[in-house]
Amino acid sequence: MSTAPQTPRRSPFSRGQKDDGPRASFRQLLPYLFEHKKVLSVVIGLSIIGAATSLAQPLLVSQVITVVQKGQVLGGLVWALVGLVILSALLSGLQHYLLQRTGTSVVLSARRQLVRRMLRLPISEFDTRRTGDLVSRVGSDTTLLYAVLTQGLVDAVGGALIFVGALIAMLVIDPVLLGLTVLVIAVSVVTVVLLSGRIRVASRKQQERVGDLAASVERALGAIRTVRASNATDRETASIEKDAVGAWEQGISVAKISALVVPIAGIALQVSLLVVLGVGGFRVASGAITIANLVAFIFFLFMLIMPLGQAFGAVTSVNQALGALGRIQEIISLKSEAEDDAAIEPAAPGDSAAAISFDDVVFTYPAGAVAPTSVDPSTSSGTETEVKDLTVLHGVSFTAPRGQRTALVGPSGAGKSTILALIERFYDPTAGVVRIAGVDIRALDREALRAQIGYVEQDAPVLAGTLRDNLTLGAPNATDAECIQVLHDVNLTEVLERSPLGLGAAVGEEGVMLSGGERQRLAIARTLLAAPPILLLDESTSSLDGLNEQLLREAxxxxxxxxxxxxxxxxxxxxxxxxxxxxxxHGRVVGVGTHSELVTTTPLYRNLAKHQLLV
Structure with missing residues (x-):
């Protein structure tokens, strides 16, 4: 079984080759809303009451006019009208608060789902995706879901009730005026429907450009020292500004389409009002309706158009949200590592004398992936390269006996780091079998497998946070005394003493407050503190001087x-x-043995040893 996808993918470094991507449907938006159905039910209830109070106001105004015309005393009509206005305002404020709160909760729910999925995706997914774009989906894309609730959708529900109520009232007052009004509104609705699809496409493209911008910023800031040292600040600035302009251009496209939608409600109101005033005045003169009825009809006309504007706004915000939701669902729909293993029957480790064995293992990286390579300290400062020759291991077989030390040596690109990645099950072999204690590791639970393994990567990553945060990443229950001891073991006591905060001292973003050698030793200390039965050390002493290398070897x-x-x-x-x-x-085993054996039997090793293995 292999989790490495064999279908070629677009390289994460290519630009301008995107398709529209998957589009979310309104049905995919519903689970986010139903998660808060109790609060939304209250909001809808408030909308119904608010609609009733709004619809009652024109009727009271009509009665007030009629009473005044007859010269009668208004009595409690004025106070009833004032009470309805105040009640409507209070209901509107409460509804607004609940919608804002629910909108924020929907964003939180989407972000939780995204983060939980992202951090559990197969490593191969990160090989072909830009980190900044993933960050943009968590930040920018999820925010658009907020607009669904706060800028129209639930408001449109209450507005629909007012719309229907106003239609019924207008039908009772004067069917002729209503028919003319509906004709004007029908034209505006058809126009909005035709434009809504274009809004969704344009919005998704805008979010993709924002993702490109975030990725470019993350790329430049992550290598800011290299950028400055290379006098590349202006070039990187120009590149980021190009992405910013791309996002702006797509934003303008959305604005242009939205600009066609937003005025439609206003135009419909103006045209309808002119028609009602003109025809209504004639009908009042002819005695078909009274002035009081005409005033009430005009009030209902405003109530009819207002929710129509809300509905048009809802169309815009929902289509924008669906464009972003498509990008969110693209990630959520990906299988996690655990789901990849769902059909595998878990197995317990066996009793084989070989702790780890490779049996005719072949491995091919997905097209466009970024694969780890060995570092040549004399010629290279990078640790990754975009894969061109996809197959990096060709029938690799060897065993690592339990309780012993096995060293992997060879030129850059020979596949050494890939072997460690296969042991960690960051990937599964394309062919062949990797076993631990005689059991195919694909039959072992990943978390249980990784609990047995301590892995120090070749770029010695340090997480932003404190010394304690970094040390306890793999050993959350470690005491301060144990943390201090392991720092002493790797000769980091000086780092501990630099700050009065001790273990609480910050190490900076990506460990910027530490030297390269200190970052490497801290990464090793983190693994030593966990003390797993299997240790994988990838270039663990490449940044150390002779003294620190000796101390580290002893630890x-x-x-x-x-x-x-x-x-x-x-x-x-x-x-x-x-x-x-x-x-x-070249991804093949050309020799296995001790140092003294290989010097005499393997020309490549003899040549490497002659140059102190500095390749």
Whole structure:
């Protein structure tokens, strides 16, 4: 079984090749609303009461005019009218608060779903997606769901009641005037329906451009020191501004279409009002209706057009939200790692003497993915490369005995880091089998598997936060004393003493407050603190000087007793004492043995050893 997709994907580095992407339907929006159905039910109830109070006002105004015309005393009619106005205002304020609160809750729910899904996606998904674009979906796209509630949808429900009530009242007052009014409104509704689809497409494209902008900003800020040192600030600024202009242009496209929709309600009101005044005045003169009825009809006309404007606004906001929801659902619909394994029968580890074994393993990265490569300290500062030759392992077979140290050596691009990624089940083999204790690791629960493994990546990532946050990432129950001891073991006592906050001292974004060697030692300390039975160390001493390398080796040797180690290293001193060395070239095993054996049997290893393995 392989989780690595074999269908070629668009490279994350390509631009201008996007399709419209999946579009969400209104049905996909409903679960977000139904999650808050109790509050929305209250809001709808308030809308019904508010609609009733609004519809009663023109009727009272008509009665007031009639009473005045007859010279009678108004009595309680005025106070009833004032009471309806105050009640309507109070209901509107309460409804507004509940909608704002519910809209914020909908955004929170969408963000929770997105974050939970994103952090559980197969690693292969991150190989082909831009981090900034994913961040944009959590921030910008989810915000548009807020507009669905706060800018029209539920308001439109109450507005629909007023609309229907106003129609009925206008029908009772004068069917002729109503017919003319409906004719004008029908034209405006047809126009809005024709424009709504274009709003959804334009909105989605706008969100994609915002995602491109976020990705470009994240890219530049993540490498700001390199950008400055390369005098590339102006070029990066121009690139980001280009994406900003692209987002602006799409925003203008949305604004143009929306500009056609928004005035329609106003135009419908003006035309309808002119028709009602003209024809209504003639009908009053002919005695078909009274002045009081005409005034009431005009009030109802305003009530008819107002919810129509709300409905048009709802069409715009809902279509914008559906465009963003399509991008949200695109991520939520992806399978998580756990779902990939749903059909697998979990197995318990066996008793094989080999802690880890590779049996004729072939691995192919998905097209456009970014794969880890070995680093040549003398010529390269990068740790990743876009995959061009997709198949990086060709029939790899070896065993790592339990409780022993196995070193992986070979030129850059030989597949060493990929082997560690397969052991961690970041990917599954395209062919062949990886086993732990004799059991195919694809039959093991990923979390249980990774609990047995400590993995130090070659770029030694440090998370923004404190020293304690970083150390306890894999050992959340570790005490402060244990954290301090492991920092001492990797010669980071000086870092601990720099700040009076001790373990609470911040390390900065991506560990910027630490040197490269300190970041590497902190990453190793994090793994040593967890003390798992299997340790995977990828270039774990590449940034260290001789003294710190020696101290670190001693710390690793102390914690490695009775543990299985697989080490990738470029220094002969790190490799020479290994129980077993596996030599790789172009994704194939070309030699297995001890240092003394390989020097005599494997020309590639002999050449690497001659140059102190600095490749």
């Amino acid at each position: 690793i040797d102390a914690v490695a007793e009775n543990r299985t180690l697989i080490v990738i290293a470029h220094r002969l001193s790190t490799v020479v004492d290994s129980d077993q060395i596996v030599v790789l070239e």
